Amino acid sequence: MSASAPTTPSKHYVIALACPDGPGIVHAVTGVLAHLGGNITDSQQFGDPDTGRFHMRVQVSADLDEPALRGAFAPVAQRFGMEWTLDELGRPLRTLVMVSRAGHCLNDLLFRTRAGQLPVDVVAVAGNHRDLEPLAGFYGVPFHHLPVDRSVAAGEPGSLEAAEAALLGLVDSLDVELVVLARYMQILSPQLCRALSGRAINIHHSFLPSFKGARPYAQAHVRGVKIIGATAHYVTPDLDEGPIIEQDVHRVDHGMTVAELQSIGQDVEAQVLARAVRWHAEHRVLLDGHRTVVFR
Amino acid sequence: MSASAPTTPSKHYVIALACPDGPGIVHAVTGVLAHLGGNITDSQQFGDPDTGRFHMRVQVSADLDEPALRGAFAPVAQRFGMEWTLDELGRPLRTLVMVSRAGHCLNDLLFRTRAGQLPVDVVAVAGNHRDLEPLAGFYGVPFHHLPVDRSVAAGEPGSLEAAEAALLGLVDSLDVELVVLARYMQILSPQLCRALSGRAINIHHSFLPSFKGARPYAQAHVRGVKIIGATAHYVTPDLDEGPIIEQDVHRVDHGMTVAELQSIGQDVEAQVLARAVRWHAEHRVLLDGHRTVVFR
Amino acid sequence: MSASAPTTPSKHYVIALACPDGPGIVHAVTGVLAHLGGNITDSQQFGDPDTGRFHMRVQVSADLDEPALRGAFAPVAQRFGMEWTLDELGRPLRTLVMVSRAGHCLNDLLFRTRAGQLPVDVVAVAGNHRDLEPLAGFYGVPFHHLPVDRSVAAGEPGSLEAAEAALLGLVDSLDVELVVLARYMQILSPQLCRALSGRAINIHHSFLPSFKGARPYAQAHVRGVKIIGATAHYVTPDLDEGPIIEQDVHRVDHGMTVAELQSIGQDVEAQVLARAVRWHAEHRVLLDGHRTVVFR
Amino acid sequence: MSASAPTTPSKHYVIALACPDGPGIVHAVTGVLAHLGGNITDSQQFGDPDTGRFHMRVQVSADLDEPALRGAFAPVAQRFGMEWTLDELGRPLRTLVMVSRAGHCLNDLLFRTRAGQLPVDVVAVAGNHRDLEPLAGFYGVPFHHLPVDRSVAAGEPGSLEAAEAALLGLVDSLDVELVVLARYMQILSPQLCRALSGRAINIHHSFLPSFKGARPYAQAHVRGVKIIGATAHYVTPDLDEGPIIEQDVHRVDHGMTVAELQSIGQDVEAQVLARAVRWHAEHRVLLDGHRTVVFR
Known part of the structure; x- marks a missing residue:
């Protein structure tokens, strides 16, 4: 000193x-x-x-x-x-969490944040469904409903474009530094991906690059794999191809249904996402081309 | 009783x-x-x-x-x-091991067999290179050199067809019940795959279905994954798509070279293959469509 | 049929x-x-x-x-x-959860129960502190405050004996089938252990038999172990010696403080406890002397 | 540059x-x-x-x-x-491996060394039994038989003292930098431990501090643990208490016999020991009181 x-x-x-x-x-x-x-x-x-x-x-x-x-x-x-x-060091990052209906990742993030384990300040939760509004409310976090109906014309209320515009509005007005897609079941437009480049983290419910795209647990069940996993990555316009921040896995067996894989997988998802968010918020993750360097 | x-x-x-x-x-x-x-x-x-x-x-x-x-x-x-x-129960299965140059899986299988941990009787080792002949010799197992030169015309000595015919000859004459591809770096013909259906096990050096095909560790390094793995599966004409018997993984990080991934991966390969061989030899693996049921 | x-x-x-x-x-x-x-x-x-x-x-x-x-x-x-x-099959077991101040296990149990992943019906939460009353309330579960002051004479309100009598009263009046000690930081009396024999599960925050007793993460830090863990076991009068139902571990390194071990360990605790509770509620755990048979 | x-x-x-x-x-x-x-x-x-x-x-x-x-x-x-x-960087450390009858660790070390995965030069193998002499011979490493009979008086040939003196003689004459106890089933005298301080690594066949002392797999079976492990540590006069370099574990279940635990454990032992030896030889392990700092 x-x-x-x-x-x-x-x-x-x-x-x-x-x-x-x-x-x-x-x-x-x-x-x-x-x-x-x-x-x-x-x-x-x-x-x-x-x-x-x-x-x-x-x-x-x-x-x-x-x-x-x-x-x-x-x-x-x-x-x-x-x-x-x-x-x-330790300054909480202003964070917006995007959700749909499944609450396991949001619940995990909010509980850890309150327990002092995540250096983030969740300033808002935004969802295309209202299911998780009470959970956000329990933790005192404002909830924003941004419905997405892909049959609605661009520009109309409820359209994808309107939802994304509202989201960017929240990011601006709330000085959001990090957007976390906590099992947000909508594909972001390339423009939004670019606008959030390097500050949006998604959790994919498979061990990428295995089982890209929809319904990875059903794919895993059909293929008969003996281990399933989850992947946290930065969001890029190239779907499921963003730089990987963290992955983890869990052993499964032939007797498990798709629903059981899903249930086991949700544990892995929540933990992988929490680690990725923590490391990002602690400035431990650096981009290195389309890979990451993670100083743990 | x-x-x-x-x-x-x-x-x-x-x-x-x-x-x-x-x-x-x-x-x-x-x-x-x-x-x-x-x-x-x-x-x-x-x-x-x-x-x-x-x-x-x-x-x-x-x-x-x-x-x-x-x-x-x-x-x-x-x-x-x-x-x-x-x-x-416990009757050793008459087993032929196919190899190329890398010896980690063969060394592991032979050591475990001698230690009484694998209920197999390795009656022969066959390789398209002679590198592992001394290792087989140390364990008293006859080594057969089956060179494969894809530029040699079918039917000529040294051709793929000749090598496969010699292999099938060994299987017949030695009453082989199980063929183990212990990092055998040749693609079997569809006919041979069918002839050995349900009694040939391959170890693939990736966590399938990620990184099918050649050089999976190099692919894994380029993609920046945080975990690598290996997969033991039954051989089918559909390359890298056979029913999965066992998989396992190991954590890696950004600082590791392809050679380091390879070295870590070889440990996983040897163990995954040994488990698959043991379970098969103990009649614990049953086919269920293109998946397996494994009664451990 | x-x-x-x-x-x-x-x-x-x-x-x-x-x-x-x-x-x-x-x-x-x-x-x-x-x-x-x-x-x-x-x-x-x-x-x-x-x-x-x-x-x-x-x-x-x-x-x-x-x-x-x-x-x-x-x-x-x-x-x-x-x-x-x-x-x-699947009938929810009437369950009482005992807590002190740390909420990670209770939060995990309640979230999983609501998500349909645990076949239990949490009929009450009882705590020697009031910290987790709001969390129980969010999930609509009645909270009972059973303060324990070991300086209070037996039989007086607030004494250990009074708290245990109140607990047994709850077990009786609510037809409780399973008591879960979700990081309940009080040692149960031998009489209570016997009264709840085979229907009380505790989570110990170490990989038993390592680090029995108090402050296991501090012990682990002093010893310099490279892996920490948690253990779910049936409660017996012999402290930390009850039949083990489930264990799991997580890798740690020299750079982690006791607080970081604790934070990592809490994830393991919550998952190990949830698995033990689920298997017990599904009648998958049978006592075999002072060990368990777990049909997973 | x-x-x-x-x-x-x-x-x-x-x-x-x-x-x-x-x-x-x-x-x-x-x-x-x-x-x-x-x-x-x-x-x-x-x-x-x-x-x-x-x-x-x-x-x-x-x-x-x-x-x-x-x-x-x-x-x-x-x-x-x-x-x-x-x-x-990468200079191979002159290494002496001590063994008894079980060959899994020696086989692993010698195979990895030849494969270029361990920066050591195994200059001698010494054993209190001759069982592993052929294995050492296959890898071209001189084998020294140092029988230990605790009923023989100190100073007589075959006594513990004579064996330890011969061992120290080898260390001196061969310029040995590292001594690896690869399941050497003899307890070293405190004097020898001190003489080799910081340059002798032992593999203990349990997840220390669980199951210190003899027959750890039998102890693990009796206790009914769900995970077993192995620990590599520096040798100190305080038995099983030396600074831990590396640990790893494997899941087991109620159906496994002591022999099966042993067989599973041997895989873990070999890998944990190999990692500890590699990190030591790469100067990645530093003593920090009775703990280690491992720069992986």
């Missing part, structure tokens, strides 16, 4: 960065932090030989306010051509 | 059967066994509502020789239209 | 039984069911060579009411000295 | 260090490496708040021979009071 008298109380920050790989990056980053009297409490690096990209996440405590740290770090970021974020 | 004087010492048998589902099957099966003075030591049943097939595996100890038991069981089998096998 | 005209609509039953092992049990059981025109839809058996006990669980659909089936089965049960239960 | 003309071809090194935590360590370490023109290819750090120790592992490629790098690094190591090692 710095010996100098603190001008502000010590704060804990996290910096996540990516840039073209090359010598001297770690030394330059740690140098600027050392110069500011910061104390590095955690740091991880990864250079990807395939993409030539270098990734780093560093936690630092320092007697500085955020603008000062940002200002001091900017030159080194510019020198190496970094994409970077700087945040106060 | 029977109160009557035994005409032969008590023996332990396993019966595996499948037939159209309906009432009275279990009672009829246990009835014939009880009538013979048999003692049921283990029994499992499964009726598949999708296919309408009933499956059963029963272990029984009895003071009867095999032909007598077979004769007594045949009428009930016929009555219900059963496909069935009857074997002495 | 029976060809005779049904006197009652067809019902689905489950029979679970244990008795001294010997020949003819399966045949006798299936015989009485076949004689009644019942159709066996699932059946599992296990004879334990260590204890000499035979265990069986059988599902049967039949055109009989429960007293008739019970009457028909009683003679065979008596003949073999069976301990047995007969229940309608 | 350095722009200056290389005086030696570029080499890849790994430095592992531990010291009292404090500010400036990472910057100082990366500074000396940057100054030498080194390129950091991988780096991990961990500061343990419990012990106040900082741990770091860094891989660096540089146009320097090892003495030069060592000389340049020594001052910074001294300044922070570091315990440190510097090695060429």
Whole structure:
């Protein structure tokens, strides 16, 4: 820790960065932090030989306010051509959760958030059905009903376009930083995917790339697999092809019905999604082409 | 146990059967066994509502020789239209292992067999390369070199056809009951697949149906999955689509190279294959359409 | 299925039984069911060579009411000295959940019950603290506050004895069939353990027999284990030594604090407890000495 | 990479260090490496708040021979009071494997080593029985028979003391860097444990701290656990209490005999031991009190 008298109380920050790989990056980053009297409490690096990209996440405590740290770090970021974020460690991310009828993921996210296990602030739940309005209400989160009827003409109330416009309106007006598709059973338009690029996480109820598309548990049952899984990924216009953040699996056997696979799978979905949301909110996930680097 | 004087010492048998589902099957099966003075030591049943097939595996100890038991069981089998096998429990299955250059699965199978963990008798190893001849030799198993050169005309020595004919010759002359493709890197002809139907097991180095075809670890690396796996399945003419017997997985991360995925995956492959071979040899695997019922 | 005209609509039953092992049990059981025109839809058996006990669980659909089936089965049960239960398949077990302050297990049990994944009817939640009263309320379940102050003299309100008497009163008045200790942080008296024998399930927050007693996550952290777990077991007077129903684990690493172990462990606890409760409620768990047989 | 003309071809090194935590360590370490023109290819750090120790592992490629790098690094190591090692990345560690009769771990280690998956050079196998001499011979590794008869007086041939003296003789004469107890069924004397401190790894056939001592699978069977495991740890005079390097588990059920638990457990043992040996040989394991930091 710095010996100098603190001008502000010590704060804990996290910096996540990516840039073209090359010598001297770690030394330059740690140098600027050392110069500011910061104390590095955690740091991880990864250079990807395939993409030539270098990734780093560093936690630092320092007697500085955020603008000062940002200002001091900017030159080194510019020198190496970094994409970077700087945040106060543990600051809850303003999050909007999209749902349809199945509540297991929403219930899990809200319970964990209240228990202090997820550094997010769920500012709204939006659903194309009203089934989960009471659950949101129990946790004191406003619920927005955004019905989607694909037979309604674009622009009319209830159309896909109207629902997506309303959603973007919520994102803007509520300063939403993260959108979580918690078993939201509607396909987003390519435009919306692009608008939310890098800040929308979906949970797919299969072990991708197995069983893309609809009804993956029924597909898994037909194929007779012995293990099922779930996949959390960033949303991209290319359906079920976004960068994978986390996956997990559970063993099944020949005696299980599609409904039992579904029930087992829902546990996996909720946990995989919660881990992905937590890691994203803690700035542990960096994009590396169409893959992710996850500093756990 | 029977109160009557035994005409032969008590023996332990396993019966595996499948037939159209309906009432009275279990009672009829246990009835014939009880009538013979048999003692049921283990029994499992499964009726598949999708296919309408009933499956059963029963272990029984009895003071009867095999032909007598077979004769007594045949009428009930016929009555219900059963496909069935009857074997002495633990009798080692005569097994031929096919290999190419990678030895991890062969090494695992031979070590387990010698350790008494696999009820098989490896009567031959056949390879399209000679790399694993010393390993087979260490375990005292004859090695057969069956080179495959796809540029050689059919019927000429070294052609695919010649290799497959030699293989079938081995199967016949050695009374082979089970063929294990232990990372045999050649695609079998549809005719050979059919000839070995239900008695050839392959290990695929991915978590099927993900990453069918060639170089699955490279595919997995490109896609950025967080878990890799392996799949043991019966060989069918439809490549990588045979009934799945067993699967398992291992967690990986962004920092691992294709070679590291391969190395981790080889552990999974060897174990998944060993389990599939053991269950098959213990008559625990029954076909149910293009899925399997596994009575573990 | 029976060809005779049904006197009652067809019902689905489950029979679970244990008795001294010997020949003819399966045949006798299936015989009485076949004689009644019942159709066996699932059946599992296990004879334990260590204890000499035979265990069986059988599902049967039949055109009989429960007293008739019970009457028909009683003679065979008596003949073999069976301990047995007969229940309608899927009938929800009347369940009381005991809690303290941590809500993850209660939240999980209530959510699953409402989602139709647990065949229980939570008729009451009882807690020594009031923290979880709102959660119970959200699911429409009455909450009973049973404060425990070990400094209060036995017999006075607020004493352990008073709380346990009130608990037993609830069990009686509500016809409770199953008591679930969902992270209830009080040690039950030996008398209460005996009174609830075989119908009380506890979740212990470690992989027993590792880290018995208090603060298992802190113990695990000190010992530097690489995997943590949780254990669901029947409650016995011998603390943390009751028959184990289910266990599961999760990987941890050196960088995790006790709080992080706790957070990871809570996921495992909730799932392990839910599985144990489901299997118990489906009559899949049979006692076999101080172990369990679990027919999954 | 350095722009200056290389005086030696570029080499890849790994430095592992531990010291009292404090500010400036990472910057100082990366500074000396940057100054030498080194390129950091991988780096991990961990500061343990419990012990106040900082741990770091860094891989660096540089146009320097090892003495030069060592000389340049020594001052910074001294300044922070570091315990440190510097090695060429991937240099095989000279390893002696101790065995008794069970060959699964030895077979696994030798096969992996030949397959290039373990950076060790097995310079000798020593056993108190001769059973595994042929297996060592197949891999071209000298076998040393060190019989142990606890009824023989200390100092006489065949005594524990004589065997341990012979073992230490091998360690000295063969420049052994790592001793692996691959199911060596003898308890080492406290003196030998101390002599090999930090460079002897044992595999214990249970999920420690469960089932310490003898016959853990029999203990697990009696207790009725649903999961078994294995633990690799550094050898210390305090039996089964050494710092844990790695653990893993496998699910079991009520129907499995002790022999089946043993067979399943052997797979886990071999894999856990192989991972521990690999991580140790890659300088990924650092001692942190009686725990380990594992930079995977």
